[in-house]
Amino acid sequence: MANTLNHLLQAYRQLQRDGEDSVLATIIETFGSTYQKAGARMLMTKRGDLIGLLGGGCFERDLLEQAASVFDTGHAKTVFYDMRAEEDVIWGLGLGCNGAVRVLLQLLTAEQDFSPLDRLVEAAQAQAHGVLVTVVDSTHADFPTGHSQFLPVSMIAEQPSLSRAPFPFASAALHTALQQTPRIETHLLNGQEIKAFYDPVQPPWCLLIFGAGADAIPLVNCAKSLGWRVTLVDYRPAYIKPERFPLADQLLHLTPEHVPVELELDRFKAIMMMTHNVEYDQRYLQAIVHCRVPFIGLLGPAHRKQRLLQSLGDDATLISGRVFGPVGLDIGAKSPEEIALSIVAGIHAQLNGRSGLQLGNDIVATAHECSH
Known part of the structure; x- marks a missing residue:
């Protein structure tokens, strides 16, 4: 699940614990270019709090007004926003998206458990x-x-x-x-x-990282910010400490030989090799050659990747086309946080079948579906 949905679910659980009702807004249909597409969701409270974003700030204020009647009656309803008129006199959006959206509003009470x-x-x-x-x-x-x-x-x-x-x-x-x-x-x-x-x-993407060095910390944090589930493995027990990786979903002290036994590898969407030790990278790589994970990332220059693959012998063909090294998009990354962003962006682009290139080089281009 996307980052927004992950945060939405967390907020919803908190509202339930607090005994607070909310209204769920879901885009169920779109026409033309829009900020969000069908399936996007947002929560609204009686206080006027918004969790999520559907229109880039375009019609959220009106949605709050529409939500008031749902709070009052308890009945779900749909509303329609048409931003295709060039003069844009009703909403004053001025975004140039030229699209329309249909939104379903539903009351979520603190007592119910079937929303x-x-x-x-x-x-x-x-x-x-x-x-x-x-x-x-x-x-x-x-x-x-x-x-x-x-x-x-x-x-x-x-x-x-x-x-x-x-x-x-x-x-x-x-x-x-x-x-x-x-x-x-x-x-x-x-x-x-x-x-x-x-x-x-789809369930949240699962990322498996081999190597719990200092550079793994921002990578875990970046992946978790997108709602991914992260498992961290290291052969050094001193490195696998919850206080170093408070956001990680699973911390495991495993030598390469125990990886195929202890882990269900095919549930992962991506694997990162970052032990910074050629021998252990090779051994962990050998341990996963029979998995079907679509993305395997390697740190270091291209010749290091070739050295690791050559060490696998004929088994290298089992992961051919799924190994990326040097891993990450070329964004000029220097700091550990920037490198983590480059890696996560590269994984995200590859798994979504996208190029990772700019959507446009015009000053008005935006990084959402409005450009498609």
Whole structure:
């Protein structure tokens, strides 16, 4: 899950602990260029606090006003913002995005435990792939507007039949899971019309780091700021200390020989080799050659990468095309924090199938979907 969603879930759990109600705003449909796309979420409190951002500050003030009626009535509703008019006289956005968004507003009470965010919390805890289905308009008594259900991929793949699934739209959910694209579909159930929003859910990316030196500290912090889960491994017990890595999800003292036994390697999206010891980098690399992790990063110059790969012999072909070294994007990084940013940005770009290049070289170019 993205950084924003991770922070959103943390904020939601805190609001529940404090006994405070909130309104969840979810973009369910977009047209043209917009600041955020379908699936983006934001929380609003009665005090006017905003957790997250949907319109880059464009229509958030109006959303707060719209949320007031949801707090009062308890009923979910949708609102539509059209920024495509050139004169921009209504919203005064002046962003040039020329798009439109449809937003679903839902009341989340402190007492309930069946909201969309509850479903996402459960999915994140279970590291589950699936689809969050939310009814956005309905005349059906059993599935009112705002009703949500998380469908794990494992379940909908085994039960594609509409009649056998616990939610009546399993086939559309399965299609969404395969395409990994949010969608809205309208269905008829017992003569009643139901419009539902299907949002694919991926668990947070998991990063495995070999080497707990000083330069691993900013890398852990940077990865955690994006909501990634980080496991840190070192052969030196003195280096694996919680006080050095308070944000790490898992700290393990493992020699290379124990790595395949103790770790489920294929759950990781990226691996970083940074022991600063050629022998141990080679041994850890040998320990992971049979994994299917799509990104393996190496520190140091290109000839060091070649030396490490040559040490693997024929096994080097098992990870061919997945090893990146020198790792990171060319952003002129010098400090440990800048190098960590370069590494994380490179991993993020590669896993998303992006180039890592500038979106544009014009002064008005922006680093969000408005440019696409």
